[in-house]
Amino acid sequence: MRFLPDNLEIEVGEAETILEVASRAGITLRGACGGDGTCGRCLVVLREGAVRDRGGDIVAEPGAVVRACHSFPVGDPVIEVPETSRLREHQVLAEEEEAGILQAGAETTTGPADPLLRRVRVSLAPPEPGETPDDWGRLQAELARVTGMAVRADVDVLRELPAALREKNWAVTVDLGLDEAGSGAGIVMVQAGHARVPVYGVAVDLGTTTVVVELVDLEKGRTVGALGTYNRQAAYGDDVISRIIYAGERSGGRRQLQEAVVDTVNTLIDDLRRRHRIDREAIRLAVCAGNPTMSHLFLGVDPAFIRLEPYAPAANFWPPCRAGELGLVIHPRAPVHVLPGVASYLGGDVTGGVTASGCGAGGEIVLYVDVGTNGEMVLGDGDWLVGCSCSAGPAFEGSGISCGMRATDGAIEWLGVTPGGFEVICRTIGGERPVGICGSGLIAALAGLVRAGVVDRAGRFAAELETPRLRRTESETEFVLAWARETGHGKDVVLTGADIQNLLRAKAAVYAGIRSMLAAVGLEQDQIVRILIAGGFGRFLPLRDAVAIGMLPDVPLERYAYVGNASLRGARAALLSGRRLAGIGETARKITYLELGDETRFMDEFMSAMFIPHTDLDLFPSVQGEWAQ
């Protein structure tokens, strides 16, 4: 069959939906419902030929609009995929900005002290006539002498060994993948000669909505580059629950999801390699941080029981595996570590982020909040840590919002609105013409629109306003943030009533999670000494606005720090240090998990927070004056 306007021809498999075929063709369709056929986001247009729906009815009129997830090609139809049904910016986006409030410290300047991948350069004495040594025995003995560790090698390493040893007169460079405890190591690669070319590793943040890969020079401990993009699994559902359902209920669903995320990572690695002219085989280590569902799906493990009471993941601590087994396009023997998690909805992205941000290390009560598609929180003073997770939706990652986008060039990251909504002043990342709005911009927008009287505190547009920016379309009301003539793509950038309700739900979930966790340990929000906010909002987080809309607790702003993509930093810390990887494991063991779904408290808190800032105004003393007219 053929897809337009891409003009891509692709073979059709047995009983494959158009959604699945499109996905194989590299066209990622939107699919909030996970292929249930209920969300109507994956609509495509039949141009030629015919399709069959799940009920067996044939549709053959040119111009017919069908759901890709519920339609099967009949013969070789030609299907047009409209822009509105595509997951936007599926292509690799611009270079990630370093959020950089908490740098990973010394590791970025000097070489790592206890690397997870260790490069050893040895020169063996060539065997003398009369000796009866074997190549591997000689190398193993020398490596044991140099490293003090028992070193293992697989047969496929040994296949390459005799030639490598003899090519440069018994001088070789050996890359060792260390076990977590540092007691042993396995050979990843033996190269002839004393290699001067760098060896690389990748740190991967496996987000539900976005995936980021950072390429690191392992000997220098230096980041070479980082790229992010949308997770292609989005075609199978917006959130982890719909993806778990998809993985379980479709035959081959788990494999599709695994391939989708690995493809996403590979696309990013590929682009990084091309930009920096690096061979595939030069990347010899990967550390991935993801929530439990993403970790399961990435490794191809059945996530079904995460969703079912009593919510048991297959594993919290994952043994390392090899890149080749997963299909990652780096050195096939490169060890791949997936950071350990705590429970079904608290994973390695959080344990890594908490550890890398130094949460709890100072003995004071710290709250760590990672706002992604799920809002995950950890609270404690280092002696004790509790954690929980709640569903916030992907709004702050720029998904599920009509003009939302990731925090990359052209995203509105801050804005102000004049009273009555006549003028909007935008600031974009990269200073470019706006093409959408990212998480930080959305927070500023909500606060700004309420201050300007355009939106009331229940999140409704003030219909009586005379500003031309507020307009009614067929289905709803929207507010124009930037006119088509000012934008980078010639279309208006707007915020709709549904977007505002999405934002309200997202901010309410975050705050309700924080309140529920505080209640569970009997603390008041005043007792938190530091609050670390992680997430992909943008380069900075408009904290005052985030407090003003009631997303974050009303405590003095100096207690806050925005730590950006801490999950990625956790993965990078582990990439460079076996000790850090072990430290993340300790954090994971220390966290006590609270199941918010077990009580009604979270729902009550959530409903109370569906207002700006909150229906209990006493919780927001510093913003009370601002909102009261």
Added chain:
Amino acid sequence: MSVEIVRERWKGKVYEMMLGREPHTVRVGGDTSLPFMHFEGKTARPVTALEVQDVEPSDWPEVLRAPFAEVLGDPVAWACRCVEVGADLVALRLAGAHPESGDAGAEAVAATARAVAGAVSVPLIVLGCGVEEKDARILPVVAEALEGQNCLLGQATMDNYKAVVAGCLAYGHSVVATSPLDINLAKQLNILITEMNLPPERIAMDPSIGPLGYGIEYAYSIIERKRLGALTGDRMLAQPVICLVGEESWKIKEAQAEDVPEWGDQTRRAVLWEAMTAVTLALAGGSIFVFRHPESLTRFNRKIDALMGQQVY
């Protein structure tokens, strides 16, 4: 041996609302305890209103029309009859303004409201036609026509509160704030209304009750939570609650069905249904009860007399 009565100490109270003109004012709310827990604090006696419509109702069953047979087409005479049969307040429903039943204009309904206010001494509740946009247009005009009468006007919802509250502010009335059986939405609306500078004691909360057998449990629980909120010091839940029991009870088939002898006499059945709904919600913490049938009101008052009496342990 004497028994120590355990008393709950509450820090908050229900706002006290004053309606009408001297010397015929009616006080609503001001409770300092859970309903009828006289040993813990003050229970304000719930007040009653009878409903009058500006046009002759078309969907009232015969047994409900009977007590007002000769006055149903005359809101002024009807209102006077309500006072005679013992209503503390008259609730004028401006049904004739509904776009599908007359679509009377603001000036016309305001004239009716002024005439009713002039004919009775008891305070007036004036409810619009229930269509939010229409009420936003007529209620400010009604508010102006009733200037100085200190009425209770409604219903203000999340979608039309600005216009309705503006009328109340300008002409000195209180407002009925209606929300759909949800404590948070009720609270949000109260916050929005008070932020327009209407004093919090000039709001009555209408929780959109359901009658007996039709979701009364939800209404009970919401009203109870509001009272608990008021007593624990939440000022945005401390407004007295108004229950439109007549309107809701007379909608249902048990009140409307005429030829079902196995259900017993229709009048008795419907009246008991209305009174029972009201008593139940009074126990939850309702403060204003708007009835349709005068006998329901009488039965309700009889029960409240008993509940307000001396408690013996």
